[in-house]
Amino acid sequence: MKQILVVDDSAVIRKIARRILDSMRFSTTEANDGREALDACGTTMPDGILLDWNMPVMDGYEFLQQLRRMPGGSKPKVVFCTTENDVSQIARAMHAGADEYIMKPFDRQIVRSKFEEIGLI
Amino acid sequence: MNAFDELARLLGERIGMAIDPRRRASIEARLAGLMADCGYSDSEEFVRRLRSGLDPALMNRTVDAMVTCETLFFRDRAPFEAMRGVVLPKLKETRRDFRNLRIWSAACATGQEPYSIAMVIDDMARDFAGWRVDIVASDISQSALAAARAGVYSQFEVQRGLPTAMLLRYFRKDAAGWRVAEHLQAAIDFRHVNLVSEFGALGCFDVVLCRNVLMYMDVERRRDILRRISAQLAPDGYLMLGATETIVGLTDDFVAAPGFAGLFTHRPQKRGTMRLVANS
Numbered sequence: 001m002k003q004i005l006v007v008d009d010s011a012v013i014r015k016i017a018r019r020i021l022d023s024m025r026f027s028t029t030e031a032n033d034g035r036e037a038l039d040a041c042g043t044t045m046p047d048g049i050l051l052d053w054n055m056p057v058m059d060g061y062e063f064l065q066q067l068r069r070m071p072g073g074s075k076p077k078v079v080f081c082t083t084e085n086d087v088s089q090i091a092r093a094m095h096a097g098a099d100e101y102i103m104k105p106f107d108r109q110i111v112r113s114k115f116e117e118i119g120l121i
Numbered sequence: 122m123n124a125f126d127e128l129a130r131l132l133g134e135r136i137g138m139a140i141d142p143r144r145r146a147s148i149e150a151r152l153a154g155l156m157a158d159c160g161y162s163d164s165e166e167f168v169r170r171l172r173s174g175l176d177p178a179l180m181n182r183t184v185d186a187m188v189t190c191e192t193l194f195f196r197d198r199a200p201f202e203a204m205r206g207v208v209l210p211k212l213k214e215t216r217r218d219f220r221n222l223r224i225w226s227a228a229c230a231t232g233q234e235p236y237s238i239a240m241v242i243d244d245m246a247r248d249f250a251g252w253r254v255d256i257v258a259s260d261i262s263q264s265a266l267a268a269a270r271a272g273v274y275s276q277f278e279v280q281r282g283l284p285t286a287m288l289l290r291y292f293r294k295d296a297a298g299w300r301v302a303e304h305l306q307a308a309i310d311f312r313h314v315n316l317v318s319e320f321g322a323l324g325c326f327d328v329v330l331c332r333n334v335l336m337y338m339d340v341e342r343r344r345d346i347l348r349r350i351s352a353q354l355a356p357d358g359y360l361m362l363g364a365t366e367t368i369v370g371l372t373d374d375f376v377a378a379p380g381f382a383g384l385f386t387h388r389p390q391k392r393g394t395m396r397l398v399a400n401s
Contacts, residue, residue, distance in 0.1 A: 085276055085294065086294075087289065087293070087294050090285065090288075090289060091289055094285060094286065094289065098285075100284070100285050101285040101288075102280060103276050103280060106280075109281065110277075110280050110281060113193075113280070113281050113282055114280075116198065117198075117282075117284050
């Protein structure tokens with residue numbers, strides 16, 4: 001069973017994501033911000049990460065840069081999630097090492113579609 | 122015969138639509154909405170007006186309301202992997218002297234399929250430098266075609282099937298939504314085509330995509346359309362149907378290509394029987 005780390009400071013979004021991922025038979029773990037997510041990745045590197053962009057303590061951009069420098073940090077497929085759909089921000093995230101992008105709110109169909117594109121399904 | 126049965130018969134005659142009895146409630150709801158929009162309260166009068174042929178605009182609205190235009194970019198993925206990995210490389214080899222390729226998206230709905238094809242070809246631009254590549258995209262629904270021609274998609278639509286790298290490369294964001302690149306729009310010739318009617322004037326094709334449309338038609342219509350597509354498909358061309366669609370019991374003209382569900386080539390002994398049709 002593949003493991004997905006959900007990184008978001010919103011408990012509601014984490015709950016929705018977990019429900020979707022559980023229904024798709026993924027094992028789901030959660031982190032409240034980028035710092036917690038880095039600690040989680042240091043313990044067990046997940047197969048995929050659903051990553052919020054704007055978070056306190058450490059944002060998605062900073063997390064992604066540090067993740068990709070960690071041993072094994074190139075392994076997880078990263079889908080970043082944001083309420084923004086500004087082209088420059090999407091491009092910045094892709095340039096930082098994200099594999100795909102989803103705009104919130106997302107549903108099961110969109111998550112499935114993106115996970116298929118990047119080979120998590 | 123009540124108004125619903127009469128409408129079902131009319132749609133069968135005009136566009137080949139076979140209404141599954143299980144969808145009756147859904148069709149009746151659409152019919153009620155359409156009649157209200159068009160100012161009709163009597164369903165028999167509405168259907169009589171349709172059948173009279175005196176009101177083509179009303180028929181167009183009815184078709185728009187009844188057909189399914191559900192689609193997404195790179196739908197099912199496999200056909201586009203087949204196109205990139207097998208179909209286009211093979212045709213590039215066999216057409217190298219003519220440098221001409223014709224592709225038909227026969228039921229393009231709101232355009233995601235032909236734009237996906239155009240993106241694949243643009244992505245292979247180096248392979249097809251100096252080639253003439255015609256992409257013809259057709260649909261029965263005028264409103265779907267208008268949306269396809271406009272090439273503007275919502276956030277929801279671009280998130281379904283379209284890789285973000287492609288989104289950034291081929292779309293720009295404006296107040297209306299995500300607008301497809303002009304050079305992709307210019308690469309596609311959108312046409313209003315009723316597959317039940319003659320489509321020989323479109324000419325011959327090297328690839329025909331007729332995905333997820335025959336499934337809404339009765340067996341005789343499917344046979345007839347596949348027979349006519351076969352006549353217009355190059356002897357070494359490719360037919361793509363929906364992943365769950367079959368040709369079994371419908372035609373002997375094609376055989377499944379190995380490795381990709383929904384990909385077909387002409388049966389070898391049928392390759393010499395192609396009707397000669399001039400390119401338009």
